[in-house]
Amino acid sequence: MNRLQQWVLSSWTVPVISGVLILLSFGVGRLGGDAWNPVIGPQWWIDAGAHAHGSGDVFVLADLFMLAAAVVAGYGIVLKAVRALMIKVIGIDLLVAIAAIGAILIGNFWEAAAVTFLFAIGHALEAATMNKTRSALAELVAVAPDTAIVMREGAQVEVPAHLVRMGEIVLVKNGAKVPVDGHVVSGTGAIDEASITGESIPVEKGKSDQVFAGTVSRGGFLQVLATGIGADTTLARIIHRVEEAQDAKARTQAFIDRFSGWYTPAVIVLAVLTWLITQDVVLALTLLVIGCPGALVISIPVAIVAGIGRAARNGILIKGGEYLETSAKISVVAVDKTGTLTQGRPQLTDMVVLDPALDRTEVLRWAAAAEAGSEHPLAKPILDSAVEAGVGPKGTPGAVTPVPGKGIASDLDGQRVLIGNLPLLDQYGVRDDVGAGPAAEKLAAAGRTPMIVAVDAKVIGVIAVADELREDAPAMVARLHDAGVEKVVMLTGDTRLVAEAVGARTGIDEIHASLLPEDKLEAVAQLQREGHTVAMVGDGVNDAPALATADIGVAMGAAGSAVAVETADIALMGDNLMKLPESISLAKRTVVVMKQNIFIALATVVLLLAGVFAGGVTMSIGMLVHEASVLVVILNAMRLMRNDRNSTAMAKELRSPARARAAVDA
Known part of the structure; x- marks a missing residue:
């Protein structure tokens, strides 16, 4: 498309x-x-005998130019009004169209031209602003890579990014965009993931690390195995989600739409009644122009688009306007412990041997053999430790029976191995006559997760794992309180002693421990019954029922999870806890802007109507003030595109290791 074609299609052409x-x-x-006259127009239209006066060629030509201006600016308005009427919708365009046509019929070409010209300018401004507020989406589209270098038949081949095949090896060189989602199979490098997670600091990548399409190499050389291409990449899913979210309506916007559906016909009826009572056509037409609810109609969507766009730019995906509005009301945040307040990478820390006939290695061997077939997150540190000690399980894992909230039971060549808590032993009739209970309690008090190991009917030991607390967890809790959250609640399946140890270090307000998935759901439901708007933060697996029940479900570290991006009400793309309070603060700011915009729009209409009946406000002045109010509403919403200074300052502080340690110590 050449420049002439672009100009013709531009919203500024008319x-x-x-x-x-x-x-x-x-x-x-x-x-x-x-x-x-700068207020009421050319003098030849003010005179009572305007057309008689303008009978000369000069004035006829002036009339024709002004009429042409009204037709050029009003043609599209009338067309939109007619199309809307065909589907039984009475909108703003109809008010302007009637006013402009009426002004032309009574020979007031200036008013017709001024009204349509100003309305066309307002439309162009709205279009330009909506494009600006959608800039975050445009930036996401812009970072999508165009080409990729792949290895085919032993040679480097440059191909369009969408032609990369699953399972191919893609080469990512310094300064290049990563063209696919995948895993690093060779090499090291620093990847700027700002387009996905909103974090500006490059992340070091090495073998087995995950990378995402649209991120940029800032150094090094990587060979990446393609696991996601085209529409299956994280970037494509984010773009799709942001598109849907920016078009989704908030409850307030839906109300405004219904209100406009009644308000616009009411303005037409008021204008007709005014004409019947006063016989003043100009006054009636002026009321049509003054009553345009343009600023009111755009007040909500422009704020939603700006707020969701700002969030997306910072690595926060909000599902739509309704969820943005609900997020502003959040009074309680419920969080899971493992993977949210902690790193989610537990390590084996302790091993207590309770069978004199065994040593530490033997206890670890039994535990690892039992956990080999388990999907529980705590199985990995046990298996890793067993491999390091040379007693890792071999062959096919035994049958594993998960016991929710208690542990697992595993069948190893006819021998039953239990790993879990005291209720698990009770369920299988195993007596604790060697002090496993007190040993487990002591470990739990130290903030570790103890697991009793029993073979057949005999307890042989207690092992414990610990998950390191996130450095920014205490600061996150404090920031949530600063953002207006009344209390932060921990919902965990871990023991109360472990949960309390973590809660004491983070400043959690309320702790619910030893919970099954259905218990977490009930805890969330109880908070809702108490009148709270609840946000639940979890991993989407064990916490799925609670996430679905909460008013807002939040998924953390969602960059690699297609399900989280598509289903979570709020998806925090990175693993940065501070994004949670940032998302709530942004939601509150957006709702404040929405309320301000509604007030500005309604106040403008009321003042203009008063000015019309008091005298002195013409159609052209009314339209000028009306479009000015639209511009004010737009500019007010665009403030949301700026970064929240408090969030930015906190992020900088937490990037300093010294400050991060100080936050934890506090």
Whole structure:
């Protein structure tokens, strides 16, 4: 598309042509010797005998230019009004169309041209602003890579990014965009993941690390195995989600739409009644223009688009306007412990041997053999430790029976191995006569997760794992309180002693421990019954029922999870806890802007209506003030595109290791 075609299709084309025609009309009128009144128009239209006066060629030409300006600017408005009427919708375009046509019929070409010209400018401004507020989406689209270098038949081949095949090896060189989602199979490098997670600091990548399409190499050389291409990449899913979210309506916007559906016909009825009572056509037409709810209609969507766009730019995906509005009301945040407050990478820390016939290695061997077939997150540190000690399980894992909230039971060549808590032993009739209970309690008090190991009917030991607390967890809790959250609640399946140890270090307000998935759901439901708006933060697996029940479900570290991106009400793309309070603060700011915009729009209409009945407000002045209110509403919403200074300052602080340690110590 060349520049001429772009200009013709631009939303500014119509107001520019209309404005030129108006200026030509003014110029011709000046040649005729008449004055121009900046408030109410050319003098030759003010005179009672305007057409008689303008019978000369000069004034006829001036009239024609002004009429042409009204037609150019009003044609599209009338067309939209007619199309809306065909589907039984009475909108703003109809009010402007009736006013402009009425002004032309009574010979007031200036008012017709001014009203349509100003309305066209307002439309162009709205279009430009919506494009600006959607800039986050445009930036996401822009970072999508165009080409990729793949290894085919032993040679480097450059191909369009969408032609990369699953399972191919893609080469990522310094300064290049990663063209696919995948795993590093060779090499090291620093990857800028700002387009995905919102974090500006490059992340070091090495073998087995995950990388995402649209991120940029800032150094090094990587060979990446493609596991996600085209529409299956994280970037494509984010773009799709942001598109849907920015078009989704908030409850307030839905109410405004319903209100406008009644308000606009009411303005038409008011104008007709005014004409019937006063016989003043100009007054009736002016009421149509003054009553345009343009600023009211755009007040909510422009704020939603700006707020969701700002969030997306910072690595926060909000599902839509309704969820943005609900997030502003959050009074309780419920969080899971493992993977949210902690790193989610537990390590084996302790081993207590309770069978004199065994040593530490033997206890670890039994535990690892039992956990080999388990999917529980705590199985990995046990297996890793067993491999390091040379007693890792071999062959096919035994049958594993998960016992929710208690542990697992495993069948190893006819021998039953239990790993879990005291209730698990009770369920299988195993007596604790060697002090496993007190040993487990002591470990739990130290903030570790103890697991009793029993073979057949005999307890042989207690092992414990610990998951390191996130450095920014205490600061996150404090920031949630600063953002207006009344209390932060921990919902965990871990023991109360472990949960309390973590809660004491983070400043958690309320702790619910030893919970099954259904218990977490009930805890969330109870908070809702108490009148709270609840946000639940979890991993989406064990916490799925609670996430679905909560008013807002939040998924953390969602960059690699297609399910989280598509289903979570709020998806925090990175693993940065501070994004949670940031998302709530942004939601509150957005709702404040929405309320301000509604007030500005309604106040403008009320003041203009008062001015019409008091005298002195013409159609052109009314439209000028109306479009000015639209511009104010737009500019107010665009403030959301700026970064929250408090969030930025906190992020900088937490990047300093010294400050992070200080936050934890506090």
